[in-house]
Amino acid sequence: MEQTLQPQAGAMNADGGSGAARRNRALFANFFRRELTARYLGSITGLAWALLHPLALLGVYHFVFTTVFKAGRFGGASFLVFVAVALWPWLAAQEGLQRATVSIASYGGLIRKVAFPHELVVYASVAATLVLQFAGYVAVLIVLGVAGESIRFEGLLLALPLWLVMATAVTGIALLLAALQVFVRDVEHILMPLLMILMYLTPILYPLTLVPEGMRPWVAANPFGWLVARMRDALIDGRLALQWGDAVAMLVAVATFGAGRWVFRRLSPHFEDFV
């Protein structure tokens, strides 16, 4: 084992030699497993909680919108399916960001005493959340399908890559937030209300077509709105054809990831002093 540390150079980079790569894989696997088990191990309901929370939310939305507001059908699906298909990815992204933001602090003891690429912590945190949430997503779709709702299951073929595009972008934002949180503790507190506002500004609980004409381009500019629309294309309408927009979205996601990682790597050598 040989290592040379240069000031400002990437001794902490996730992609060093093959020895470093092997080590980083082992470390990621360790963190990932730990994130999965620790998350639900302490709670009585265990993994079921991962499903219960969104199901309960869905139930409440069903009550409010279908029963109280008497919302009709949107785009050939019941309101419940219409919301479920979009709400899940949003909740996954939201939870992924919130957990990742504070992830560095929870590994503080390690960061202060051992040399390892700090970004692995964020990767493990985001991956654990998204994997669990994707499993929940599929399970809920099955529940809805069994309940007689019309779900186009072949749409999962597109939903999975879409989910990966989302994961790429979410990881990038998570890297940014996690790095900032180390220095400025307010990030965590601003994030919660901000995500709440963003959720209502995204066409999750309503279709874009109901938005007044003049405001529509603003709402449509939301990248998450694109994801929601594509999810509905796939799972409600069964339209699997790729669009040019998908390539653009992928580029945006990769660029987001790159930017987030750049910021993270700029700041991470100084974590030790602040975490």
Add this chain to the structure above:
Amino acid sequence: MKHPASTPPGVESQRRALLRLDRIGKDYAKIESRGGRLRLVWDLLRGRGAASVFRAVDGVSFELRRGQSLGIIGENGAGKSTLLKIIAGVIQPTRGSVEVNGRVGALLELGSGFHPDYTGLANIDLAAALLGITPSEIATRRDEIIAFADLGEHMNDPIKTYSSGMVVRLGFAVATALDPDILITDEVLAVGDESFQKKCVKWMESYLERGGTLLLCSHSMYHVQKLCAHALWLKDGKVVSYGEAVAVTQEYLAYHEEKTAAPKRPLAPAVAQSAGIYAIERFTLAPEGEMPMGGDLRLSGEMHSPDGREPVVLIGIVRADGTPVYGVATDMDAAPPRRVAPNRYAFDLVLPRLPLLPGKYSIRAHALDPEGVRLFHTVEHSLVITGVTREMGFVRLPHRWEDK
């Protein structure tokens, strides 16, 4: 007072330094205002250093070869821990470069890098993953570590429920089982309870005998002299002195003598509480209290050994102001104390024609463990040397004026 000579390593590894530091510097950002953190983030993103910094380490260079242990000494806040963290790779230096050619095992503070929520077992796997060892490879070593740490059922509890002693035990067990080329330790030589301390000291000795290299950060000059060939004295992040351990530690002690203006240095409290430690039970001087310069001084005494093994006696002579004059131990001269009863050892030392100049001195006898590492008990007598002379210093050196 050096550790046993290392077994000769390969020619190749002899030529190449195990560790090389070249003008290392580390700055820490100083946050002065509420918006300071935001400003710092902005500066870092632009690729500039922080506007206002504290230089924790500045311009430190040294080389470490296999088997040549180094002790790092200095006051609190001198930058010792920062330097160790740089070597361990935990932080990157702001200036200079570090070259490491070997596996570094670090025991920084308590429990080197354990996750408090993980169980003891999970932390072993984590430590292995941090070193790039896969779970299957760690399987055999895991048993070694568990046996060494000897924590029984607690291995399945989260680390946060451990006492600090238990954490250190596990940390030591992990760091040692991975057989590092360089072991960095931060004053944790004697940790845990009595029996575990013994294990630590034993392991450390065999590690050094095998040619292992120790990077020890300690406030105990005795340990630095005993375990390290070289020493480095840091003050305010800069190297004051670097060289042979004995010379550097003495320079450091002399600096402290000067600094503490008070004439009397408080002696470390004697720790003879129970039958459980190596202790001086009798210590007498002949003549007692006062003697003429150049007379013979006889010291004799008896020691208690709780486990029946032969302890090491260290006799030290210091001036009334605490300046050390001379010290010698039984293990240096290979003159072990005589066994007079299963748990009792006696020693007799003659200092013929004692060349101490007139003045007031303290003669101390220290009881150490058989490894000669840990100091357990001290008994002190004062001795006045009488006589009239205008010579200066502490000792009359043999001399001769020649007439040519």
